[in-house]
Amino acid sequence: MSLADTKQTARRAAMNRRKAAFANASGDQTGPLRTVLRAYAGRTLSGYAPIRTEIDPTPAMAAHQGPVALPVVTGEGQPLRFRAWHPGCTMVTGPFGAAVPADGQWLVPEVLIVPLLAFDRQGGRLGYGGGFYDRTLAQLRQGGEAVAIGFAFGAQEADDLPLEPTDAPLDLVVTERRVLYDSR
Numbered sequence: 815m816s817l818a819d820t821k822q823t824a825r826r827a828a829m830n831r832r833k834a835a836f837a838n839a840s841g842d843q844t845g846p847l848r849t850v851l852r853a854y855a856g857r858t859l860s861g862y863a864p865i866r867t868e869i870d871p872t873p874a875m876a877a878h879q880g881p882v883a884l885p886v887v888t889g890e891g892q893p894l895r896f897r898a899w900h901p902g903c904t905m906v907t908g909p910f911g912a913a914v915p916a917d918g919q920w921l922v923p924e925v926l927i928v929p930l931l932a933f934d935r936q937g938g939r940l941g942y943g944g945g946f947y948d949r950t951l952a953q954l955r956q957g958g959e960a961v962a963i964g965f966a967f968g969a970q971e972a973d974d975l976p977l978e979p980t981d982a983p984l985d986l987v988v989t990e991r992r993v994l995y996d997s998r
């Protein structure tokens with residue numbers, strides 16, 4: 815099997831585990847994430863508007879002391895851009911179905927809450943296959959520091975993730991229960 819096929823198989827398995835975890839979850843899942851983010855008060859934070867069965871980071875975004883932004887896809891093969899967000903701001907549906915702010919300032923995040931399908935305890939991450947976060951983290955890290963916090967249900971852990979050199983590593987992995995990986 816090619817690496818691309820192996821990744822697809824891993825994505826499908828992770829999607830099913832995430833779906834089950836989502837169905838069993840209720841209420842605010844961001845306790846440990848908020849604890850981590852307190853160290854970054856004043857820094858520009860990127861979150862995400864959850865789609866399908868992604869764990870919801872919104873309460874942590876709303877609690878953040880400092881600018882918050884959401885990712886915007888500007889084109890295939892392009893890094894993400896980030897638009898200022900605040901609770902209740904006007905949103906539109908972006909490409910791939912995630913909500914994005916209708917207007918507002920473009921920001922460069924210093925800390926990112928990164929959505930994912932599967933993670934490992936070494937900071938490995940499997941996304942949807944667009945390479946958006948890989949490109950974005952590579953670009954941000956070229957320009958300085960960017961802290962990538964993978965946020966997921968514990969059930970999304972995998973211990974044999976198919977990874978390639980362009981897969982940008984996570985600096986931390988945080989679940990609904992605890993910090994599972996921290997390279998800082």
Ligand SMILES: Nc1nc2c(c(=O)[nH]1)N(C=O)[C@@H](CNc1ccc(C(=O)N[C@@H](CCC(=O)O)C(=O)O)cc1)CN2
Nearest residue numbers: 825862863864865885887910912929942943944946947
């Ligand atoms: N909430 C959220 N917002 C996000 C992302 C994300 O993963 N989650 N993105 C992260 O990049 C960007 C949007 N990119 C996306 C790229 C593909 C798909 C997607 O749904 N892909 C299909 C095909 C996947 C496959 O066949 O492997 C799918 O999952 O059905 C979703 C978002 C920016 N915003």
Ligand SMILES: Nc1ncnc2c1ncn2[C@@H]1O[C@H](COP(=O)(O)OP(=O)(O)OP(=O)(O)O)[C@@H](O)[C@H]1O
Nearest residue numbers: 939940941942943944945946947948949952980981
């Ligand atoms: N820094 C980069 N520069 C150019 N191409 C890249 C870069 N990172 C990833 N890619 C390409 O993007 C494509 C998708 O990558 P991959 O399968 O790793 O996506 P993913 O990590 O699952 O998705 P995402 O990051 O959007 O959640 C691959 O063809 C990969 O080579």
